[in-house]
Amino acid sequence: MLQVRNLTRRFGENTAVDNVSFTIPSGKMTGFVGANGAGKTTTMRMIMGVLTAHAGDVLVDGRPITAADRATFGYMPEERGLYPKQPILDQLIYLGQLHRMTASDARAQAEELLERFQLGGRGKDKLESLSLGNQQRVQIAASLLHRPSVLILDEPFSGLDPVAVDSMVELLRDRTDQGVPVLFSSHQLDLVDRLCDNLVVLQQGRLVASGSGDDLRAKAPRRHRLSVSPDAGWVREEKGVTVIDVAGQEAVLELENDDAAQHLLAAAMARGSVQEFSRIRPSLSEIYREVSQ
Amino acid sequence: MSGTQTSVRDPHGRAPSSSPVSLPPGTQPPWLIVTLREVLVKAKDRGFAISTMITLVLIVAGVVFNAFMANRGEDFTVMVTSDAGQAVIQLADEAGRADDGNVTFTAVTADDDDGALEQVRTEDADAALLQESDGIWTLTGKNEVSTGLAQQVGESLDAYVLDQNAAAAGTTGEDLLAGSELEESLLEGSAENQLLATIAGFIFSFLFYMASIIFGMAIANSVVEEKQNRVVEILATAIPIRQLLYGKVLGNTILAMVQLALYGGAALLALNLTDTADLVGSIIPASGWFMVFFLFGFLILAAIWAVLGSLASRPEDLTSNSAPVMALIFAALFAGLFASGQLLVVASYVPVVSSVAMPIRMLNSPVALWEPLLSLVIALAAAVALLHLGEKIYRRAVMQSGGALTLRKALKLEQ
Secondary structure (H helix, E strand, C coil): CEEEEEEEEEECCEEEEEEEEEEECCCCEEEEECCCCCCHHHHHHHHCCCCCCCEEEEEECCEECCHHHHHCEEEECCCCCCCCCCEHHHHHHHHHHHCCCCHHHHHHHHHHHHHHCCCHHHCCCEHHHCCHHHHHHHHHHHHHCCCCCEEEEECCCCCCCHHHHHHHHHHHHHHHHCCCCEEEECCCHHHHHHHCCEEEEEECCEEEEEEEHHHHHHHCCCEEEEEEECCCHHHHHCCCEEEEEEECCEEEEEECCHHHHHHHHHHHHHHCEEEEEEEECCCHHHHHHHHCC | CCCCCCCCCCCCCCCCCCCCCCCCCCCCCHHHHHHHHHHHHHHHCHHHHHHHHHHHHHHHHHHHHHHHHHHCCEEEEEEECCHHHHHHHHHHHHHHHHHCCCEEEEEEECCCHHHHHHHHHCCCCCEEEEECCCCCEEEEECCCCCHHHHHHHHHHHHHHHHHHHHHHCCCCHHHHHCCCCCCCCCCCCCHHHHHHHHHHHHHHHHHHHHHHHHHHHHHHHHHHHHHHHCHHHHHHHHCCHHHHHHHHHHHHHHHHHHHHHHHHHHHHHHHHHCCCHHHHHHHHHHHHHHHHHHHHHHHHHHHHHHHHHHHCCCHHHHHHHCHHHHHHHHHHHHHHHHCCHHHHHHHCCCCCCHHHHHHHHHHHCCCCCHHHHHHHHHHHHHHHHHHHHHHHHHHHHCCCCCCCCCHHHHHHCCC
């Protein structure tokens, strides 16, 4: 488990990350979302020690992080890049060795990862001769090669085709199944919805939400969808009901409590027929949109 | 991933955190991995291999060509029309054989002047030595008279005429010249060694100049490449950034030294094979010192180049910000080529410049042992100080993306 506690970083007058705390649980995928400039990359660079924090700390299983911890992490920086003019297998082995792998282990692991990304026969090719999508796959391989204990991935899915996204997801699932905490930032909210058990939302350097999907949903306003005939306009007058949207026979409502729900349903049945009365389960992307408004 | 990965690590796969230096069995320390990579990447680089081979071939060819030119005898055929002419050429032949033993003169007698000149015109002879009726001698060539030929014939003619005139005056040429002999001698070394010292000085200067730029640039480029591609962020999370710097400096220093030894070895081998090695003995000690001074001077430059690389944001920035280090390298080159006297003595203690200046001083004249040792200590101190400072700047600057940095800005940066 990785904890970020009160992390703060300023660049001159601008506070890029302001007193941010959150937890990346083991064996879970944590999505890191926020608009451009919200402070995601700065936070990740501080976790990786590439950037010094002006305040706050990072804890690994409750104790302060060390360089040796970070050496076991897998990191994919925001700006991509390995060695463009070097053969891909050579540089993966090099990076593996720097991560304390033996050369033979690094080679075996690199070959396996390249195979999984359909790059099996291209180990001797120079990185720059690969398409951008394939370069991205090599970059991912570089971050996974040394069987990292924690994964910190800055926009790992950007630039990947759907097939590569699936291979990537599969690889990440393998890691979380082993108990590895994964933090990844993304602008692709559908992916966040699909993958994440956990969400951290930053806005202008500040934390606006964090926690598991269930927690966040529980905190989110309880909304219901009501579909009645002949018309739903009458709901505006009901007590304990806040109308979000009414159009013809459909209404989206926020209800104060369960009593209000029961009351509303009874009222609806008295006025006509009820086609649907259901709790709306918000997606993480909807929660993100909600909290970052 | 694979099924094998659970065995070594704990459930979180985390290595022990307390000792970053402890290495799993079968792995190498990070600086060594970086060093090996620098060497291997360069060694596999086709351009580098080709340029090294070409330089090697040029060195060997140069030595062989020199030896060939030195050993090559010259045979001159000179047309004459008189006994006097024949006697002069005879004298020239004796002198030529005596000097180096490989210049010969053959006199061929023609019936008349025209016949003699015709032989020159058809290149059957190198020149014609003719005496006109008023006693004036002329040496005529086709379109040139080679200096060796003219000089030797001129000297022999002097001697011949001197003898003739002396005999007419009832004495001998030798008596007339008695007591006029002037011998040259040098307080230090010999004339031959002096020439060799000058040549060796040129070679030292250029080797240092070339290696400083080729391998120095390689360090700077390798740093800026990692910075530009942001690989350095991955590397920095894996190993202490200091080890990255040391690995690069060490790798390129090894490459530079190996290349230098290769060039020097090829030159010595060629000199030995061509039997021109008799004079080489005198430059071997200075060459050994040059290797040591080269190492120290290069370490200093390597630290500077690494810093320049970390300050740049693209390879193009290097051309503009490398002016100070280029000035230092040029200073070493020019000190090697032109400095003498007091200036050379001072230069032999200035780090980097001393790499060339001290070995050249040692070639020119005897130098007490403490002098190169002191100079090395100064260079070593400078190397340690600069590597230290370089590490500080490198650590800060290499993580900065955005534009090129100045030294002052870099020192103010926080990580």
